[in-house]
Amino acid sequence: MSFEAPLKGTAQDETLELRPKFDADGLIAAIAQDAETGEVLMLAWMNADALQATLDTKRATYWSRSRQTLWVKGETSGNVQEVTEIRIDCDQDAVLLKVKQTGGACHTGRDSCFYRIASQNGLKADS
Secondary structure: OOOOOOOOHHHHHHOOOOOOOOOOOOOEEEEEEEOOOOOEEEEEEEOHHHHHHHHHHOEOEEEEOOOOEEEEOOOOOOOOEEEEEEEEOOOOOEEEEEEEEOOOOOOOOOOOOOOEEEEOOEEEEOO
């Protein structure tokens, strides 16, 4: 499937056609959320090929901005994300993946990449 160009205004907000609005670099933000608990696990980026691969395989596939290549979550670590549902926001410029996570989602080994709390005094680890 190829993705159509985004519509304008309300037409984009209300369409039932998948018309992702990729940024100038051809990317869209992708949030991974635990399908059972609702915990936000990570934020990554997808290009059109990564989104299509995720739709086709139901395995979270992202675009690595540093390596300039596709990567399937867990391909080397074994910490895979089985996608149970894909949601897209109102203007289709962000994707929410509801996933069944095996192992930690964060490259540090933690369950979530969001393990620190910010305050005026800096950061502290979540207990």
